[in-house]
Every structure is written in C-alpha cells, then in structure tokens.
Amino acid sequence: MGRFRENRAGFGGWFGGRLGLEKWAYFFQRITGLLIYLYLLLHIVVTGSRAFGPDAWERTMQAVSGPVFRFLEYLLIVVITFHAFNGIRLIVTEFFGWALGRPHRPVYPYRTSLHHQRPLFYTLMVLAFVFLIITAWGFLANP
Amino acid sequence: MSRTRSLSDIDIQMDKVIREVTFRILRYNGTGEPPTERDYTVPVKRGMTVLDGLLYIKENLDGSVSFRYSCRMGVCGSCGMIINGKPALACQTQILDLDRDVITLRPMDNYPNIKDLVPDLTNLFEKHRRIKPYIIRPDRQELDHPTREYAQSPEELEAFLQFTYCIKCGLCLSACPTVATDPQFIGPQALGQLARYMIDNRDANFDERCDLVDDVHGVWRCHFAGACTEVCPKGVDPALGAQLVKHYILKHHWFGMKKKVTQLIPETVSGTRREGIPEPPPRTVESTT
Amino acid sequence: MKESRGWFLFMIAGLLLFVLLGAHLIGMHLSSLFGISYEKTLSFSHVAERSANVAFTIFYLILLALALFHGSYGVRAILLELPWSQGRERIITWIVAGIGLLFFGYGVWAALAALGQKGVFV
Numbered sequence: 001m002g003r004f005r006e007n008r009a010g011f012g013g014w015f016g017g018r019l020g021l022e023k024w025a026y027f028f029q030r031i032t033g034l035l036i037y038l039y040l041l042l043h044i045v046v047t048g049s050r051a052f053g054p055d056a057w058e059r060t061m062q063a064v065s066g067p068v069f070r071f072l073e074y075l076l077i078v079v080i081t082f083h084a085f086n087g088i089r090l091i092v093t094e095f096f097g098w099a100l101g102r103p104h105r106p107v108y109p110y111r112t113s114l115h116h117q118r119p120l121f122y123t124l125m126v127l128a129f130v131f132l133i134i135t136a137w138g139f140l141a142n143p
Numbered sequence: 144m145s146r147t148r149s150l151s152d153i154d155i156q157m158d159k160v161i162r163e164v165t166f167r168i169l170r171y172n173g174t175g176e177p178p179t180e181r182d183y184t185v186p187v188k189r190g191m192t193v194l195d196g197l198l199y200i201k202e203n204l205d206g207s208v209s210f211r212y213s214c215r216m217g218v219c220g221s222c223g224m225i226i227n228g229k230p231a232l233a234c235q236t237q238i239l240d241l242d243r244d245v246i247t248l249r250p251m252d253n254y255p256n257i258k259d260l261v262p263d264l265t266n267l268f269e270k271h272r273r274i275k276p277y278i279i280r281p282d283r284q285e286l287d288h289p290t291r292e293y294a295q296s297p298e299e300l301e302a303f304l305q306f307t308y309c310i311k312c313g314l315c316l317s318a319c320p321t322v323a324t325d326p327q328f329i330g331p332q333a334l335g336q337l338a339r340y341m342i343d344n345r346d347a348n349f350d351e352r353c354d355l356v357d358d359v360h361g362v363w364r365c366h367f368a369g370a371c372t373e374v375c376p377k378g379v380d381p382a383l384g385a386q387l388v389k390h391y392i393l394k395h396h397w398f399g400m401k402k403k404v405t406q407l408i409p410e411t412v413s414g415t416r417r418e419g420i421p422e423p424p425p426r427t428v429e430s431t432t
Numbered sequence: 433m434k435e436s437r438g439w440f441l442f443m444i445a446g447l448l449l450f451v452l453l454g455a456h457l458i459g460m461h462l463s464s465l466f467g468i469s470y471e472k473t474l475s476f477s478h479v480a481e482r483s484a485n486v487a488f489t490i491f492y493l494i495l496l497a498l499a500l501f502h503g504s505y506g507v508r509a510i511l512l513e514l515p516w517s518q519g520r521e522r523i524i525t526w527i528v529a530g531i532g533l534l535f536f537g538y539g540v541w542a543a544l545a546a547l548g549q550k551g552v553f554v
Contacts, residue, residue: 002175007262009252010515013323018229022369026320029366030510037503044496044535048542050483051549054476061474073461080457087446094367095443097390103342106305106378113383114369135462142464325513354434359521363439364513392436 021121022114025086032083039076074139078132085128093117160186164238166196168208169249173258178249181205187238193246194222194233197260209259217376220312224260225249230314230374251317253326267313270330274337274355279348285407293345294408306339306384308377315371315381327360331371331381334362338384341391341402349402353395362388438505445502452495483546496539504532 015027049060092098093113101116164187171178183204185196197210213219215234222233227247238246254262280286315331316322322330337356340346356362365385372382394400458465463473472478482488508528511517517524 004171004177005173005175005255007250007252007254007256008326008515009317009323011324013252014320016228017318017370018227019318019368019370019373022367023320023373026366026368033503033506034510037507040499040503041531041535044539044542048538050476050479051542051545053549054480057476057479077457077461080453084450084454088450090367091443091447094386094389095393097386100383100386103302103305103338103380103383103387105301106308106380108378110375110378110380112372112375112378112380113386114372134465138462138465142470321513324515325517326515327518328513357434357436359435359512361435363435364509366509389439393440396434396436397440 020114021118025089025121028082029086029090032079035076035079036083070139074136077135081128081131081135085124085131089117089121089124092120157189160188161239162187162244164196164243165245166200167245167247168200168259169247170208170259171250171256173256178256180247182245183208185238189239191238192234193224193226193236193238193241193248196238196246197233197248209257209261211261218310220310223251223262223312223314223317225251225317230317232312232314232376235376251313253317253319253322254313262313264311264313266326267311267316267330267332270316270333271311271336273329274333274340274352275348276336276340278340278343278346279351280345280404281347291407291410294405295344299344299405303339303342306335306342306379309335309339309379309381310377312376314374314376318370318374320368320370321364321366325360325364328364329356329361331365331385334365334388335371335379335381335384337362338387338391341388344403344405347402347404349391349404350395353392356388357392357396362392365389442502442505445498445505449495449498449502452491452498456495480546480549483543484549486547489543489547492543493540496536496543500532500536500539504528 014030015024017023046060046064049056093100099117099120100113101111164185166183166185167180168183169178170181183200185199187196191199192215194210194212194215197208197212201208201210210222210224210233212222212234214221217232217235220232223230224233225231225248226233226236227241227243230251233248248260250256250260251262254264254266257263278286309332311332313332315335319328319331321328334356337352341349341352346352362385365382367382367386369382371385372380375381391400460473464470508525511524511528512521
C-alpha cells in the first residue's frame with residue numbers, strides 16, 4: 001500500500017492539528033521524557049565516577065562545569081519540572097480517574113472531560129512556574 | 144460592548160451571495176499517485192455548510208469531485224474530513240464561521256484513501272467490532288426472546304448515555320496522535336464504546352471486557368492527548384471513556400472490582416377492574432381492524 | 433504479563449519520583465537556596481560523605497530503580513508507538529529492559545563501591 005493510499009499522519013500527528021492544550025502537553029511530555037531519560041543515563045555514568053576516587057571525580061566535574069553546563073542544568077530543571085507537574089495531572093486523570101467529570105447527557109455546547117480537568121492543569125502549571133522562578137533565583141544567587 | 148439588533152436589521156435574505164470562497168480540495172485519483180490540489184470558487188450564502196459548498200461544486204463546477212455524505216445534519220457520520228487542518232464534519236461546519244477566503248479540504252488522516260475526500264473506514268469498524276459492542280449476558284434465551292425489561296434507573300442510563308451518541312464518523316481516529324504512528328492501536332472510538340458497555344449495568348461481561356484491551360496495542364497506548372474529544376461532533380468524549388476504561392481495568396486487576404449487574408424487572412401485577420365503574424358508551428363507528 | 437501490571441507500577445513510580453526526585457533535585461541542584469554553595473555540594477569530600485552514608489545509599493538505590501523503571505517504561509511506550517514497531521514488541525521490550533538493567537547494575541556497583549570507600553578518602 002503506497003504512502004498516498006495509506007494516508008497516515010505519521011509523526012506530524014504527534015503535534016499540531018490546530019488542537020488544544022492537552023495535545024501540546026502530550027507532545028512536550030514525550031519530548032521532555034526522552035530528554036530526562038537520556039540525561040539519567042548520562043547522570044548515572046557521570047556520578048558513577050565517585051567510585052574511582054577523588055581524582056576521577058574532580059576530572060569529571062571539571063569536564064561538566066562552567067556557565068554553559070550551569071545553563072543546561074537550569075534547562076534540565078525546567079524540563080523536569082514540566083514533566084513532573086504535568087505528570088501529576090496525568091496520574092490524577094489517567095490513574096485515579098479524578099477531575100474528569102462524570103458521563104452526562106451531552107448538550108451543546110459540550111462540556112467534556114478536557115474542560116473539567118483544565119482548572120487542575122492551570123493550577124499545576126502555575127505551581128510549576130512559581131517553582132521555576134524560585135529555582136532561577138537560586139541559580140542566579142550562585143551561578 | 145454589546146449591540147442589540149432588531150429583526151429588520153438582520154439580513155434575512157438567504158439567497159444573497161455574501162462572499163466568494165475558494166475551496167482548495169486535495170484530489171487523489173486512487174492509483175497511488177501523489178494527490179494534487181485544485182481550487183474551486185464557491186459563492187457563499189448565509190447558512191451554507193462546507194458540505195453545501197461541495198455539493199455546489201459537484202453540481203456546477205466539477206462533477207468528478209468525490210465525497211461521502213448522506214443525512215446533511217450530523218447524524219449519519221459520513222462526511223468527516225479535514226477542514227482547514229482540523230478534522231470535522233462537513234455538514235456541521237458553516238463556511239461563514241470559518242471566516243477564511245480559502246478553505247482547504249483533505250481526506251481524514253490515518254485511513255486508507257479511496258478517492259478525493261472518501262476514506263476507507265474498514266479499520267474503524269474492525270476495531271469497533273473487536274471490543275464486542277453488544278450486551279453479553281448468561282441468559283441467552285431471555286436476550287434472544289425477551290419477556291420483560293431489564294431494570295435500569297435514569298441515573299444508571301445517564302452514566303453511559305453519552306457514549307451511545309457515537310455516530311462512527313471516525314474523526315477521533317483521524318485526530319489521535321497514537322493512531323497516527325501506530326496503526327494497531329485500538330483507538331478512541333472503540334475505547335469509548337468499551338466504556339459504554341463496561342458501565343451499562345445490563346452487561347454481565349465486565350471481567351472479559353477488562354482483558355479485551357489490556358495488551359501492547361490496547362488502552363495503554365492512550366496518553367490523554369484529548370484530540371479525540373476535541374474533534375468529536377457529538378460530545379461523546381472518547382477520551383473520558385478511555386480514562387474510565389484504564390481506571391476500571393486497574394481496579395479490576397489490583398483491587399478485584401466487580402460490577403453490579405441488573406436483573407429483569409419484577410413481574411408486573413396485571414390490572415384489576417374496580418367495582419361500580421360505569422361501562423363506556425357503545426361504539427358509534429365500526430372498528431376497521 | 434498483562435500490560436496493566438507494568439502501567440500500574442509506571443504510575444506508582446511516577447508518583448514516588450515526584451516526591452523523591454523533588455527532594456534530590458532541591459538538595460543537589462538548588463542547595464544554594466539554603467546557603468550551601470554549589471561547589472561545596474559537588475566537592476568530593478561532600479560526595480564521599482554522602483556515599484559513605486547507608487541511608488543516603490539506600491535512598492540513591494531506590495531513586496535509581498524507580499527512575500530507570502519509569503524512564504525505560506516511558507521510552508518503551510514511545511518506541512511501541514513507532515510505525516516500525518509492528519511485530520517487534522518483544523524485542524523492543526528486551527532492548528529497553530537490557531539498557532535499563534545495564535545502567536542499574538553500574539549504578540548499584542558505583543554506589544556500593546563508594547560506600548566501601550568509607551575511611552579511605554574521608
């Protein structure tokens with residue numbers, strides 16, 4: 001079956017489509033998740049150098065220090081914060097089935113589960129933002 | 144600032160052409176060659192839907208444009224297509240609401256394309272069939288030859304009613320990011336319908352239904368992106384259905400959740416006639432039956 | 433194994449990570465907020481001190497296991513949804529699990545080796 005006959009959206013379907021917040025949240029949850037996974041593997045290797053003694057540790061720390069890495073570290077915290085706070089929303093909705101509203105008789109304009117969980121979404125994003133402000137202050141205090 | 148308008152102010156001339164809109168239709172000839180865009184100019188009157196515009200094109204400009212439609216009023220679910228990049232029913236989209244000079248139309252994503260705007264929905268129906276979309280009970284004899292109704296309160300009905308409004312238009316699978324890359328994913332339509340039968344207290348097959356989509360390409364490939372609910376034209380909210388299915392499966396497997404299944408209503412007491420009520424007057428016309 | 437088992441653990445791990453990783457993040461990367469300089473947190477004497485602490489080591493191992501499981505399961509979910517995953521679900525699961533176990537093994541070894549260095553470097 002040819003590509004044009006099959007007509008599958010492919011990776012383009014992961015984002016865009018003129019759709020709402022939740023689809024972007026889904027997309028960024030994936031991207032941030034992948035980044036954190038790659039960082040985790042790197043982090044295990046880097047911090048594992050402590051087992052080889054002080055010289056090895058200092059050498060490794062030397063390699064990953066400086067303003068560039070400090071900035072990347074802040075970006076990492078941004079990424080983790082989004083993933084964590086959005087993850088809380090997903091645990092609440094997907095796992096516990098809370099904040100979704102109950103099934104009801106649909107009357108136009110429809111009020112769906114997406115609308116029901118949006119206050120939670122906004123609250124968590126505000127909390128994440130506040131946390132990031134505090135973090136930025138901490139980073140600037142000790143660059 | 145709100146402005147109230149009297150009825151005479153409102154332009155009620157339905158036949159007046161308000162604006163000209165270009166329909167940019169992605170034409171696919173069904174042979175596997177790349178589809179090409181073609182423009183058609185449609186004079187738009189008040190109240191015209193995208194489907195009306197397509198019918199205008201078919202009648203007056205190009206009879207070879209293919210699209211599928213039946214009821215023209217959002218009930219049959221035949222005219223799903225991607226209008227200006229968003230999956231929607233052509234018959235429920237007002238051209239003037241879009242407020243664009245160019246309207247791009249292409250067939251729904253994630254379905255094999257047959258021709259122009261006509262997708263092959265076989266996948267959708269196969270996935271729907273896989274979740275056994277019918278009531279399953281041990282009392283087969285009663286199901287096939289019903290003697291009485293199953294007891295169900297209005298609240299018990301409303302607990303799943305919205306999922307029954309699904310018209311199988313397939314827009315949700317077209318919008319779903321997982322279906323976009325994973326053709327085997329069971330999909331939001333089937334999950335919404337599975338929720339419908341899991342909640343319906345007349346259905347006694349809860350345990351088996353929990354296992355139906357508990358596999359690699361089952362319900363766990365849903366990540367609550369909400370695209371299905373966003374595009375659903377009937378307020379079915381398949382995303383809610385999918386989350387409820389996850390929740391029920393977990394409760395069933397980890398906490399032994401069971402479902403309370405309803406039974407037949409008690410046998411009704413047959414009516415008795417009270418003493419001393421006068422007889423009705425005799426018929427004045429002969430009964431035809 | 434039913435898919436729901438793994439997903440249940442994935443969610444529980446996520447919830448625990450929110451708390452534990454939050455504590456780890458604030459303690460390590462944001463220590464400057466509590467007046468401990470960044471350089472001090474990462475100096476070897478401090479690292480060795482924490483490594484030699486049994487409670488810290490247990491905390492690290494739990495964190496390591498949870499993070500690797502949560503991460504591996506998430507990456508597996510993404511890989512399973514790729515167009516070319518059809519019929520390769522088992523291989524994907526094994527590869528992701530293999531990478532996870534490899535890094536878990538290294539992490540455990542490093543933590544235990546550093547724990548054993550007590551008295552040597554401090």
